[in-house]
C-alpha cells in the first residue's frame with residue numbers, strides 16, 4: 001500500500017449515521033423480503049401438494065426458472081424490463097418484490113421437503129384420534145415441520161440477507177451502496193469494502209448464532225425417526 | 226504339566242468411557258482352535274471387550290496378548306504400562322479378523338472388491354491374484370455367483386457372508402464376531418451360522434459375541450457370561466448352563482427363551 | 491429480438507461458463523487445503539480453516555468481489571478484471587466446497603473405516619481407498635448444486651467490468667433499449683446451462699451405481 005493511501009477504517013466509521021441508515025434499509029428489505037417469501041413459498045408448497053395437477057406443474061416450472069437463473073438478472077428483468085409490460089416500479093418496491101419472489105421459490109422447496117419428511121404414521125394417528133384435516137394441519141403438520149425445516153430455513157434466510165447486497169446495483173440505498181458511496185467520495189475503496197465485509201460478517205454470524213439457539217431450544221420436540 | 230498357551234490371554238482388562246467403567250477387571254483365556262462365546266445382557270460390555278481385543282478401543286488398564294505377544298500395551302521394566310509402537314501393533318493385529326454386526330462392507334466395491342482390497346493394498350498381491358483368491362473365498366461360502374454384485378444388491382445374510390470372507394482372505398489366526406446375526410431377519414441367520422459352524426469345525430479360533438444361545442451351547446467349547454463389565458461365570462457349556470445355575474443366568478436365559486434357549490431351561 | 495443479438499449473448503455465455511468452471515476448479519483445490527486445515531489436529535490450522543469458511547460464507551460475494559477488485563491493485567498486483575473476478579469466485583466457492591467436503595468426510599459411517607483398519611490398511615490407504623470415494627458419492631449432489639450456484643453468482647462479476655453474459659445483456663439493453671427481451675434471453679441461457687449441469691450431475695450419480703450407504 002502506498003504511503004499516501006493509509007488504511008483508515010476510522011474514516012469510514014466516522015460516517016456512522018449514514019452507515020446505520022443503509023443498515024436500516026438492508027434490514028427492512030431483508031425482513032419484508034423474507035417474510036413475504038416465507039408466506040408465498042408456503043402457499044406455493046401447499047398449491048403443489050394439494051392443488052390440481054396443472055397448477056402443480058405451473059408452480060414447479062416457475063420455481064425451477066427462478067432457481068435456475070441469477071438473482072441479478074431477475075432484478076434487471078423486473079426493474080428495467082417491467083415498464084415495457086406496464087409494471088413501472090421505483091427501485092425499493094422493485095427490490096422488495098424481486099427479493100420476495102426469489103425467496104419464495106427457495107422457501108417453497110424447503111416447505112415441500114418439510115411436508116415430505118413428516119412420517120405418514122403421524123397423520124394416520126391424527127386421523128384416528130378424530131382430528132379434522134385443518135386440525136391435523138395446524139396441530140400436527142405445522143409444528144412438526146417447523147422443527148424439521150428450521151435449520152435449512154435459517155440458512156436460507158441468511159442467504160437472503162447476503163442477496164440484498166445485489167440490490168445496490170439498481171441504486172437501492174442499502175448498506176452496500178451507502179458504504180461504497182463513502183468509499184468513492186474519499187477514494188478509499190479498500191477501506192470501505194473491508195468495513196462492509198466486516199459488517200455483513202458480523203450480521204451473518206449473529207443470525208447464525210440466534211438460529212442455532214432456536215434450533216437447540218426446539219430440538220426436544222424433534223420426533224424419533 | 227503346563228497348560229498350552231491360549232490364543233488370546235486377557236488379564237485385568239479395564240475400560241472406562243469418561244467416568245463410567247464399562248469393563249471392570251476381565252481375566253479370560255481364549256483357547257486355540259476352539260469357539261469361545263461371550264454372552265450377557267445388553268450393555269454388559271460384550272462389544273467393548275471384543276473391540277478391545279481388536280484394539281478398536283484402547284483399554285484403560287490391563288493386558289491382552291495374542292499367541293503370547295503383547296497387543297497394544299506391555300509391562301514396562303518397572304511394572305509400568307507402556308504403549309507399543311504402531312508397527313508392532315499392526316503386526317500383532319494382522320492375526321485378527323473381525324466381523325461386525327452391521328457387516329460394514331464397503332459400498333463402492335463389489336463382493337470380490339471387498340474381499341480382494343486388503344490383499345492388494347496391505348499384502349501387496351497383484352489385482353488379478355487377489356481377485357482369484359477372493360473368488361475362491363466367495364465360492365467356499367457359496368457366493369461365487371454373486372462375486373460381481375455390490376453390497377446394496379445382496380441380502381443381509383449374503384453381505385455378512387462376504388464380510389466373513391473378507392476377514393478370512395487375510396488368513397487370520399483368530400476370528401472375532403460381534404453379534405454377526407443380530408441385524409438379520411430370522412430366516413437369514415441360519416446361512417450365516419452355518420458358515421460359522423463350518424469355520425469352527427475347520428479348527429479356527431473364534432471369539433463370538435452372540436445372543437443365539439442355541440448356537441453358543443452347541444458350537445461353543447467355552448462360554449463366558451458377562452454382567453456389568455465382569456465375567457460372572459465361565460466354563461464349558463455343560464457347566465455354565467447346568468442346573469442349579471447362577472440366578473443372573475437363569476434370568477438372562479428366560480429373556481432369550483425364544484432364541485433356542487428353551488432347551489436349556 | 492434478432493438472432494444477431496441472441497448470438498452475442500451466447501458468445502458472452504462462453505465466458506460465463508469459462509469463469510465459473512475455472513473458479514470451481516481452483517476453488518476445489520483451495521477447498522481441499524481449507525478442509526484439511528479444518529480437520530487437522532493443529533489448532534492454528536483448524537482455526538484458520540474455520541475463519542476462512544466463516545468469512546467467505548458470511549459476506550456477500552458482491553462485496554468480496556469489490557474488495558478483491560480494489561485490494562489487488564492496492565497491494566501492487568495490477569491484474570485484469572477477469573483475474574480479480576475469478577479469484578473472488580474461487581475463494582467464495584472454496585469456502586462452500588470445503589464445508590461440503592467436511593460434511594461428506596464426516597458422514598462416512600465409522601464402521602466402514604474400522605473394517606478397513608481391521609484389514610490392516612494404513613490411515614492413508616483407508617482415506618484414499620475407502621473414505622474419499624464414499625464421501626465423494628455422498629457429496630456429489632451438494633457439489634453439483636454448488637456448481638450451479640457459482641454459475642448464477644458469476645453474473646455478479648459484471649460489476650467489475652467483465653463482459654460475461656449478464657454484462658453483455660446489460661450493454662445490449664442500453665444500446666438497443668430492449669431490456670425485457672435481452673434479460674429474458676440471458677435468463678434463458680443461464681437456465682439451459684444449469685439444466686445441462688444438473689443433468690450431467692444426475693448422469694454421474696447414476697454411473698456410481700453402488701446404491702445406498
Ligand SMILES: Nc1ncnc2c1ncn2[C@@H]1O[C@H](COP(=O)(O)OP(=O)(O)OP(=O)(O)O)[C@@H](O)[C@H]1O
Pocket residue numbers: 242247265266267268269270271272273274
Ligand atoms: N463409545 C462409547 N462411549 C460411551 N459409552 C459407551 C461407548 N460404547 C459403549 N458404551 C457404554 O458401554 C456399555 C457397554 O456397551 P457394549 O456395547 O459393550 O454393550 P454390549 O454388551 O455389547 O450390549 P449389546 O448387547 O446391546 O450390544 C454400555 O452401557 C454403553 O452405553
Ligand SMILES: [Mg+2]
Pocket residue numbers: 271272273404
Ligand atoms: Mg454389542
